[in-house]
Amino acid sequence: MDLHPLALSFRVATWATVLSLTVGLPVAWVLARRSVPGRDFWTVLILLPMVLPPTVLGYYLLLLIGREGPVGGWAEAVGLGRLVFTPTAAVIAAFVASVPFLIRAAQAGFEQVDRTYEEAARTLGRSEAAIALTVTVPLAWRAILAGVALTFARAIGEFGATVMVAGNIPGETRTGSIAIYDAVQAGRMDEANLLALLLTLTTAGALLVLTRIGRSPGW
Numbered sequence: 001m002d003l004h005p006l007a008l009s010f011r012v013a014t015w016a017t018v019l020s021l022t023v024g025l026p027v028a029w030v031l032a033r034r035s036v037p038g039r040d041f042w043t044v045l046i047l048l049p050m051v052l053p054p055t056v057l058g059y060y061l062l063l064l065i066g067r068e069g070p071v072g073g074w075a076e077a078v079g080l081g082r083l084v085f086t087p088t089a090a091v092i093a094a095f096v097a098s099v100p101f102l103i104r105a106a107q108a109g110f111e112q113v114d115r116t117y118e119e120a121a122r123t124l125g126r127s128e129a130a131i132a133l134t135v136t137v138p139l140a141w142r143a144i145l146a147g148v149a150l151t152f153a154r155a156i157g158e159f160g161a162t163v164m165v166a167g168n169i170p171g172e173t174r175t176g177s178i179a180i181y182d183a184v185q186a187g188r189m190d191e192a193n194l195l196a197l198l199l200t201l202t203t204a205g206a207l208l209v210l211t212r213i214g215r216s217p218g219w
Contacts, residue, residue: 002170002179004171004174005174005175005176005178005179005195006176006179006195006198006199008087008090008173008174008175008176009156009175009176009177009199010156010202011087012087012090012091012094012155012156012158012162012175013094013152013155013156014152015091015094015095016091016094016095016098016099016151016152016155016158017098017102017148017151017152017155019091019095019099020095020098020099020101020102020103020148020151020155021102021148023095023099024099024102024103024106024147024151025102025106025137025144027046027103028102028103028104028105028106028107028109028110029106029110029132029136031043031103031107032106032107032110032111033110033132033136046099046100046103046104047100047104048100049096049097049099049100050100050101053160054097054158054159054160054161055160055161055164057093057096057097057160057161058093058160058161058162058163058164058165059164061089061092061093061096061161061164061165062084062164062165065083065084065089065092065165066083066084066165067082067084071083072084083165084165084166084167085165085166085167085169085173086166086172086173087166087172087173089162089165089166089167089173090158090162090165090166090173090175092165093158093161093162093164093165093166094154094155094156094158094161094162095155096161097154097155097158097161098150098151098152098154098155098158099151101147101150101151101154102144102147102148102150102151103147104147105143105144105146105147105150106140106143106144106147108143109140109141109142109143109144109146109147110136110140110143112140112143113135113136113139113140114139117135117139118131118135118136121134121135145209146210149206149207149209149210150206150210152206153203153206153207153210156176156199156202156203156206157176157177157199157203158175158177159175159177159178159181162175162177162178163178168182176195176198176199177199179195180192180195180196180199183195
């Protein structure tokens with residue numbers, strides 16, 4: 001059996017999680033610690049990928065990063081190459097679908113941090129960025145790790161948006177979820193069963209981390 005789809009799913013989910021941390025943590029901190037104009041609008045926009053049908057999300061991404069889209073057209077114009085129907089498109093789809101989980105978890109964690117510690121750091125002349133990195137984030141680590149586990153679990157199972165923007169190219173963009181779909185369509189049920197089991201175990205492992213974070217005070 002070809003294990004490339006599983007390896008690709010793992011790589012895509014890992015990169016999507018890294019991107020979610022890079023983008024999501026600052027967004028979560030701003031939402032938790034700053035008065036943002038149009039806060040309700042931004043909150044809805046952030047949460048929208050969680051509730052949109054995956055094919056609708058994929059369609060919007062296709063409009064954005066397709067060759068005629070603003071981001072896809074710009075990428076080709078500056079020499080970065082085509083985005084759609086590449087592994088990069090799979091990462092983008094997984095990132096957009098999963099980053100809301102990281103933002104919501106981290107925001108909740110930041111909001112629970114006692115601001116007294118941050119005020120104490122300010123009296124010592126620390127900058128806001130330093131306070132966020134050395135005080136707020138360490139105190140909210142449990143919520144952030146929970147968000148990471150949820151983000152990775154969501155990203156590794158992404159299907160609808162991925163197939164819309166990355167396609168189903170064997171050895172290049174066929175992820176584990178797409179490979180399961182293909183196997184079922186072709187009647188290769190043994191292959192589908194094994195792939196599904198491996199993806200389930202991987203996702204369950206991420207959720208086990210989440211459970212231990214929530215239940216073990218010394219973890």
